[in-house]
Amino acid sequence: MFVTLTANPSVDRTVEVDRIIRGGLHRATGARVQPGGKGINVARALVRNGFKARAVVPAGGPEGDQLITLLRDYNIDVVRVRTAEPVRSNVSLVEPDATVTKVNESGPHLSGRELEALCDALLSHVDDAEWVVAAGSLPPGAGEDFYAELIARLAPTGVKVAVDTSGPAFRTSVKAGPALVKPNLDELEEAVGRPLDTVRDVVDAAQEVRALGAGTVLASLGGKGAVLVEDAGVWHATASAEPRSSVGAGDAMLAGFLAAGGSGPQALATAVAWGAAAVSLPGSTMPGPEDVGARRVRVDPRPKWTEKVRE
Ligand SMILES: Nc1ncnc2c1ncn2[C@@H]1O[C@H](COP(=O)(O)OP(=O)(O)O)[C@@H](O)[C@H]1O
């Protein structure tokens, strides 16, 4: 069983438009509404591929009801913690060349009591868990040490914790010693406080993050695939895609990595295959086995150190 915590879930609206013109009127060429937030997406990807997943989510207001209703279609074991303020809505505008422009709301303010209820709900649903995935931004009201405290409280259970978040919460979580972190390039740059241009820069930054406390670093690099840095070694992998929408691709990538065992080059290969499949699907649609299929995956045991990582 995989258990995910999405502290700040969303109702995701993805709108397809022709070229975005600032200040212009855009007629949508397509639109979809999906349950969103990084932990929810990880759970959706896992279930879509035959794994069992539980999603712990704070959900208040009519938008919270909508989120829970949307989740009914996905066969996820949902644990809802009711909150006074409503779930946020995030909007992604996708252009035909797959450029995505995102507007994410900050989300509802959660009271101390609601945050405590969320932690308690998670802690009382991890008995059968192999991994806990704490993912996404934190809602207003939560301190930057929210995930760090959770990691500390989960430690006695022996469950492995993966964290995918950004900003100050990322660095604070790392110091609490999670088994795995999944930064994208921007998040890794922010964590080490410098730009990263090459595979070597990414590996050095990942080693710095490991020195701070994270066990494994799985860094996602968009079309440049992903770099895995763990005790056993360093690998870089890429997979082919026909990009359509990158929303949730990082979540699918993390789900693939965990589904394939959570360490080593084979898990990295699965991760980039799921990520590439996700980016080829509309909105934040999570790929199933038929989408991942026989995608061309390349795993480099000896990474090309000088290869550029920005597309
Ligand atoms: N253009 C692309 N071609 C192939 N794979 C892609 C492409 N864009 C994203 N991916 C896959 O999705 C993963 C996550 O993308 P990325 O943008 O780095 O993460 P996030 O969504 O967390 O910002 C990548 O590691 C890669 O496997």
Ligand SMILES: O=P(O)(O)OC[C@H]1O[C@](O)(COP(=O)(O)O)[C@@H](O)[C@@H]1O
């Ligand atoms: O919590 P954040 O950082 O605002 O991100 C939430 C958004 O991220 C998503 O999980 C998509 O993930 P990516 O941003 O990694 O593509 C959306 O479902 C959600 O709207």
